[in-house]
Amino acid sequence: MPVGLSDQMPELFPVAGVRLSSVRSGIKKRPGNDLVLIELAEGSRTAAVFTLNDFCAAPVTLAKQHLQATQPKLLMINSGNANAGTGQPGMQAASDSCRIAAQVIGCSPEAVLPFSTGVIGELLPVAPFETGVPAAVAELSANGWAAAARGIMTTDIVPKAVSRKLDIDGHAVTITGIAKGSGMIHPNMATMLGYVATDAAVSLPLLQRMLREATEDSFNSITVDGDTSTNDACTLTATGKSSLPEITDAQSTAYQQLSDAVTRVLTELATMIVRDGEGATKFITIRVEEAETKAEAKQVGFTIAHSPLVKTAFFASDPNWGRILAAVGRAGLKDLDLNGVRLYLDQVCIVENGGRSPSYTEEQGAAVMKQAEITIVVKLARGKEATQVWTCDFSYDYVKINAEYRS
């Protein structure tokens, strides 16, 4: 079961200018909805980031092309088929599905952004869109966030959604977002997806910058197994329906406040994905401090987070500091002095001066490791930068899920 997550959805505030729906169109072989629409009001601006995997799916390629042409009016997500590894016929299917949706809602095909998640290597069927899209359009609702969060799930155990209201310069602003994913890639059931919207007005360059920065500290700071998907995508839409004047200056307090709030929403969504990681029994925060640069802090954090030896030790609740220190040692930092490095499990110092801390007892370590949520702190003694990454442990169930899963 997910670590510290329940199936209970929090209250999700509507975002003026956004309507959503979720229906079953027949794309997915398993039961459940498989087609989600997110309609964006005229004047909305949408920023997007996509997977860096060179093996990217047809909808990713097409969505990027569409974003070059115009701002989107509709985000269309299907689950059950990733439309990846499908060559030219896959591009055609993605394109056809957008044309169908464009006809129904009355916009250009380029104003539809397609997203797919599910089986890799099977052609996306177009027929389900013919009946599914009209049905979904009929159900569009400002209160559709919860249904949409469930509709984009594949092997996720729980839906993931976050909603916040804040006050910026006396104006009420809402941010609501949903995400899916439980490995960075699910083999055949792939992908991390995130859709976040606010009713604030933000110029497009600033919105793109806000999303890029927020993604760096959230979705790009988590790992379940180090694999990145063919279909990963995250969008941030600003509808401009709130009374807050348009944000056009990155130095303004309004930008900073909104950016901080968006980062918190994305971080919460991202850590939910880790908590629902395949086979996860522990949620691990790895905080790296006293680094020369944030980049090297992240490098150390991910080297620890990707180590199967560290992850299996956490599964076993074994405070195995040798494995953590060995991961720090092979992270590739130039002129790293291991003797200066200190390691903590929560508040307990376990390593200093190149070896086990004299004050450390196995009982202290065992007490921390018994918890479902644990923080590893690495102090590098090199500088003042810090960052954190999040991961989960590596359990029998991870192997089971990934070995036994058949498309």
Added chain:
Amino acid sequence: MPVGLSDQMPELFPVAGVRLSSVRSGIKKRPGNDLVLIELAEGSRTAAVFTLNDFCAAPVTLAKQHLQATQPKLLMINSGNANAGTGQPGMQAASDSCRIAAQVIGCSPEAVLPFSTGVIGELLPVAPFETGVPAAVAELSANGWAAAARGIMTTDIVPKAVSRKLDIDGHAVTITGIAKGSGMIHPNMATMLGYVATDAAVSLPLLQRMLREATEDSFNSITVDGDTSTNDACTLTATGKSSLPEITDAQSTAYQQLSDAVTRVLTELATMIVRDGEGATKFITIRVEEAETKAEAKQVGFTIAHSPLVKTAFFASDPNWGRILAAVGRAGLKDLDLNGVRLYLDQVCIVENGGRSPSYTEEQGAAVMKQAEITIVVKLARGKEATQVWTCDFSYDYVKINAEYRS
């Protein structure tokens, strides 16, 4: 059980100028020998490579210092304790153990190279060397290779040794080597170690070059879990006792012949480590062809080899080409055209033109995957360079071994 390996040792030819022994000194808590000596005749030359992990063990640091001072007369390996993460007291213990051995065999302490493998973070006891070294010296024998191969084992299931005789310019030359290791790092039971000797005479710079090149294509081309140890080391000794004149020219056919043979011996030892990988049920060769550079070929090979998703798929005998292609896609190659990439499982083409090959059937893939030894071939369509890396699958037993192992 190891893939395609038996407990049966092949015939191991003595190398003139090398005597070995293995005894129980009491360092290891489990039963079995724990102290191995390899005595090298006067005039021998020894090249060495060590772990690149910044968190390297005391014996690694000391062995490097000793190699700066003089050529070794004795290689001394203890199992049961890695003497890593032990700070200054660990350096003192390593130093004391060398002094004890130097007194017994009558050489300077710098002529003793120490190696340790076993538990991390516990101080190496010196007392066992006081009684163990004299006992081991008394048993030194030219026929001690098999005993030494067993004496350096920790969690290895089978001992690893290879021996070859070759003819160079009408002179008989022998190469014999032993190795240990079954994860790249065993947490608390650490390390990959290799000791290879030949009776050929080779100048020290050429010997070092030969070892570096051979290591690149062997020990540095394998991975079990991507973790590198604090104690990894490999030595190559040339005793000069054969009738072959000293090799001093890297362009000579003698150098090339010996270098090729040494590379083959190291490759065989390295692949034995993978076959004995923790929990391994499959031995996987990943051959990357048509790369621009050998470095990018290796990068692609290791990205596939480290992917938990690929490894669990192989455990399940699932020909999951989407996972392999996704790993190629995220290997970080500049301007990679995925549409040009072809993937083969043994001889079966499974991917071309960005998707599943039209000629491919699931039955073909299943037939290949049923085997215990499988070759993945990736053709990048970028150039003429090629390389291969070796790995094993990821099984329940990998998690079990690494989760349940307690120091």
